[in-house]
Amino acid sequence: MSQILSRSVxxxxxxxxxxxxxxxxxxxxxxxPAGAAAESTIVDPxxxxxxxxxxxxxxxxxxxxxxxHDRAFAAIPKMLLSVPGCGIIGASKNTTLxxxxxRDRGRVGVCVWAKGFNSRAQTTWTQAGCGTGRRGVRVHWxxxxxxxxxxxxxxxxxxxxxxx
Numbered sequence: 001m002s003q004i005l006s007r008s009v010x011x012x013x014x015x016x017x018x019x020x021x022x023x024x025x026x027x028x029x030x031x032x033p034a035g036a037a038a039e040s041t042i043v044d045p046x047x048x049x050x051x052x053x054x055x056x057x058x059x060x061x062x063x064x065x066x067x068x069h070d071r072a073f074a075a076i077p078k079m080l081l082s083v084p085g086c087g088i089i090g091a092s093k094n095t096t097l098x099x100x101x102x103r104d105r106g107r108v109g110v111c112v113w114a115k116g117f118n119s120r121a122q123t124t125w126t127q128a129g130c131g132t133g134r135r136g137v138r139v140h141w142x143x144x145x146x147x148x149x150x151x152x153x154x155x156x157x158x159x160x161x162x163x164x
Contacts, residue, residue: 041089042121044146052087052145059088059097059141068148070164073101075110075152085148085164088141093119095141101150102133105160112152112161117144125151 054062068086088097099114111130116139118124128137128150150163 040143042117042142042144044144046084047145047147048084048087049145050087052089054089054091055095055097055141056091057094057096059095062091068164070162073150073152073161073163075112075154075159075161077154077156079151079153081151082149082163085150087145087147089145090117090141090143093142095143096138097141097148099128099137099139099148099150099163100133100135101128101137101161101163103131103159104162106154106158108154108157108159110152110154110159110161112150112163114139115146115149115151116140117142117146 053068056062071082071085073082074080097116101110101112103110109131112128112134113125114128114137116124116126118140119142121142121144124140126137126139128134148164150161152161
């Protein structure tokens with residue numbers, strides 16, 4: 001289960017709590033073959049496990065149907081960040097996810113970037129295309145528990161985007 005690493009330090013009679021920015025967890029049901037090292041999952045501080053789904057290395061749900069549905073996003077001539085999508089728990093350091101998006105409102109082109117993570121579990125943004133939409137944009141996710149998200153903008157005007 002999740003565990004927050006912290007300790008209290010007293011300086012000038014004031015307690016100070018130092019906490020790690022990420023939590024490290026190991027699923028209780030994870031079985032590790034003899035001789036293999038257990039792989040921990042890095043948990044993003046904004047992660048909400050309520051609607052999370054664990055995925056395999058190819059981004060396919062493990063054990064239950066994918067509860068993730070398309071989300072709406074309004075793009076304008078300023079870079080905007082979408083609301084969080086569904087929670088994803090990467091099964092291993094090799095996990096990748098697929099993003100797809102399409103413009104469903106407006107007549108202007110949109111440029112979209114998809115959230116992923118590098119090998120050090122730092123957030124990265126991968127160009128997911130410009131125009132009216134793209135399917136099958138693969139991003140590295142790794143063994144991170146976080147929510148899918150996009151960011152995007154138009155050159156002029158407003159466009160509605162559906163993404164997942």
